[in-house]
Amino acid sequence: MKAVRTAIELADGRELFYFDDEPGADRSGADTRDLPQTVGTSQIRWEPLYAEWAVIAGHRQGRTYKPPKHDCPLCPTRPGHASEIPAADYDVAVFENRFPSLSEDTRDNVPTVTDGDFVSRAGAGRCEVVCFTSDHNTSFGHLQPRRVRTVLDAWVDRTCALSAIPEAEYVYCFENRGEEIGVTLSHPHGQIYAYPFVPPRTATAVHIAEEFYAEHGESLQSRLLKQELSDGRRVVTETEHFVAHVPFAARWPYEVNIVPRRHVPDLPTLTEAELDDLAVIYLDVLGRFDRLFTTPAPYIAGWQQAPVRQGRDAWHMSASIFTTRRSNNKLKYLAGSESGAGVWINDIPPEAAAERLRSGRRAHDR
Amino acid sequence: MKAVRTAIELADGRELFYFDDEPGADRSGADTRDLPQTVGTSQIRWEPLYAEWAVIAGHRQGRTYKPPKHDCPLCPTRPGHASEIPAADYDVAVFENRFPSLSEDTRDNVPTVTDGDFVSRAGAGRCEVVCFTSDHNTSFGHLQPRRVRTVLDAWVDRTCALSAIPEAEYVYCFENRGEEIGVTLSHPHGQIYAYPFVPPRTATAVHIAEEFYAEHGESLQSRLLKQELSDGRRVVTETEHFVAHVPFAARWPYEVNIVPRRHVPDLPTLTEAELDDLAVIYLDVLGRFDRLFTTPAPYIAGWQQAPVRQGRDAWHMSASIFTTRRSNNKLKYLAGSESGAGVWINDIPPEAAAERLRSGRRAHDR
Numbered sequence: 182m183k184a185v186r187t188a189i190e191l192a193d194g195r196e197l198f199y200f201d202d203e204p205g206a207d208r209s210g211a212d213t214r215d216l217p218q219t220v221g222t223s224q225i226r227w228e229p230l231y232a233e234w235a236v237i238a239g240h241r242q243g244r245t246y247k248p249p250k251h252d253c254p255l256c257p258t259r260p261g262h263a264s265e266i267p268a269a270d271y272d273v274a275v276f277e278n279r280f281p282s283l284s285e286d287t288r289d290n291v292p293t294v295t296d297g298d299f300v301s302r303a304g305a306g307r308c309e310v311v312c313f314t315s316d317h318n319t320s321f322g323h324l325q326p327r328r329v330r331t332v333l334d335a336w337v338d339r340t341c342a343l344s345a346i347p348e349a350e351y352v353y354c355f356e357n358r359g360e361e362i363g364v365t366l367s368h369p370h371g372q373i374y375a376y377p378f379v380p381p382r383t384a385t386a387v388h389i390a391e392e393f394y395a396e397h398g399e400s401l402q403s404r405l406l407k408q409e410l411s412d413g414r415r416v417v418t419e420t421e422h423f424v425a426h427v428p429f430a431a432r433w434p435y436e437v438n439i440v441p442r443r444h445v446p447d448l449p450t451l452t453e454a455e456l457d458d459l460a461v462i463y464l465d466v467l468g469r470f471d472r473l474f475t476t477p478a479p480y481i482a483g484w485q486q487a488p489v490r491q492g493r494d495a496w497h498m499s500a501s502i503f504t505t506r507r508s509n510n511k512l513k514y515l516a517g518s519e520s521g522a523g524v525w526i527n528d529i530p531p532e533a534a535a536e537r538l539r540s541g542r543r544a545h546d547r
Numbered sequence: 548m549k550a551v552r553t554a555i556e557l558a559d560g561r562e563l564f565y566f567d568d569e570p571g572a573d574r575s576g577a578d579t580r581d582l583p584q585t586v587g588t589s590q591i592r593w594e595p596l597y598a599e600w601a602v603i604a605g606h607r608q609g610r611t612y613k614p615p616k617h618d619c620p621l622c623p624t625r626p627g628h629a630s631e632i633p634a635a636d637y638d639v640a641v642f643e644n645r646f647p648s649l650s651e652d653t654r655d656n657v658p659t660v661t662d663g664d665f666v667s668r669a670g671a672g673r674c675e676v677v678c679f680t681s682d683h684n685t686s687f688g689h690l691q692p693r694r695v696r697t698v699l700d701a702w703v704d705r706t707c708a709l710s711a712i713p714e715a716e717y718v719y720c721f722e723n724r725g726e727e728i729g730v731t732l733s734h735p736h737g738q739i740y741a742y743p744f745v746p747p748r749t750a751t752a753v754h755i756a757e758e759f760y761a762e763h764g765e766s767l768q769s770r771l772l773k774q775e776l777s778d779g780r781r782v783v784t785e786t787e788h789f790v791a792h793v794p795f796a797a798r799w800p801y802e803v804n805i806v807p808r809r810h811v812p813d814l815p816t817l818t819e820a821e822l823d824d825l826a827v828i829y830l831d832v833l834g835r836f837d838r839l840f841t842t843p844a845p846y847i848a849g850w851q852q853a854p855v856r857q858g859r860d861a862w863h864m865s866a867s868i869f870t871t872r873r874s875n876n877k878l879k880y881l882a883g884s885e886s887g888a889g890v891w892i893n894d895i896p897p898e899a900a901a902e903r904l905r906s907g908r909r910a911h912d913r
Contacts, residue, residue, distance in 0.1 A: 238892055239895065389598055481883050515881050516847060517722070518719070521721050524742060
């Protein structure tokens, strides 16, 4: 059953959407805060040598940073604490980020400037926050499948809505989990970015996928999935509609792709049965990450969907979940080779990572 | 005056090179340790969808990790402590990494395997460690210009030597400084990697630089440098032969490129006068990073040299120095947007970063 969506407006005009597991919840609570309206000033700048955009978002330096638990802006509103969500409880809530890296109003506020080879444009797009649960102290991996399905419904809804923004070229749904990777709010939540360009590494992959699809009539991801299944050493778990496996050339210590068996470009293209199935395998994989070490692993989970306009026939969606932790007490840092040269060095062979994730055995502390 | 080079062999057969500021040092000390010979097992694996290699180096998990100061492997050897450097003192010492991500012996140990679209090859190349000083407690930014010149001579020598490795396609000299970016040995040191491929982001830039050079007869970097100088807002400091500036589309909170005014492909092509001048501006820039915050900023400094074989006429070298710190107590993390989508969000406008670096004023803590 699909989640029930209710739209409201926050005190400063930002949109908020409730996605409820069941119909009937009262969503009439108003945001009573006296919030100043923020004006987006971010811009994107073109780097001619590397052919890529960087987002310059100066106003974000003052954003909310590790507030104490009683001050959490993602918890429900209660007497004496008006949070971002004006309800005493909620299932899933999505709202526009108050400190967005990209926003639609920059379209009118930030001019395009061309000065020789230097080009800057408005950081037009949108950044949304997705609260997975009203419970401050849990994590995505501990949600019930029904709730995960509601989150998936929210991602589907928001992918469609954000794709309709005129400047949007790519919609990226993701979750950062864990202070070790820079999470500044511990309440279980993810984010959605609508970028006004296709991210550079994705653009390369889309180009390659399009060439492959034109030549072979199947997606490159389908072909690679068949090879992963026939090899088997990197497969972590399978369901009727999805396969979870460590990539052959994994860049991160523990990294899993969840790939639909059917060639579909994005989350909105999945059937009801596939979404129900995805909720199960996604939970399963997150649970395996939680059990890898003596404490839950920090991770980044993101959806590699097709761009809004390009390569949609060729692209075959997947989720990518990876941790930067390489043992109980050691993190993989992105230092000179990764951050400076763009070359990832991975200390955990993908087959060994898959074996550990498959067996549920803890990575021993070396 | 050029540094004096002396080559010796460590107990397990690895090469070590002393680079001395002045002639006359006794470099006859032998490595008396009983060191087992290590065998390189790393491989590179091709990711067909993203068209890039990842390095898989499983044997590195057991590498030396934050040893106590009295056990530092980069300090000089003293009675009761045989370090990697069998001398009571040294100026600059370069040796093969005992736990290399890439090594020449993999050529014979690690076969090329092709299985459908999955291709792996030997991680053939070389990883060297560069100790900048025998003083455990100082940092690069506090060296004397004469010593920096010796380090530059070492980088020149090693760039030439590593370029001669049959598999080497790119030589990358870099320094990671600071525990916050994952440095596991606090003794002032850098590294040199000889990769058996051109790093992917560099490969894109080389392609763009070649097209620009063919069309305009000047390097793209020369043209961008002229624009930076005529604009001036992002220039940090200048010398006779070099300009230090924040890039127009900077990805990191504080990021500086040091660019030679003359179009040269790499460090070995610099004249004696340019090398002397580079020592001065490089020290100046590192000092500015040290003074940005109340404690010295962690940084990554790397040399964007031309590849060994490709695009050497078009490429115009530079150094890139950047910190992941965005204020006294906050780091820039590479989370979902950067690590997942490959899109950098920078909270510090490049002009503001340049102004702070130029003035020497501390970034205020917000």
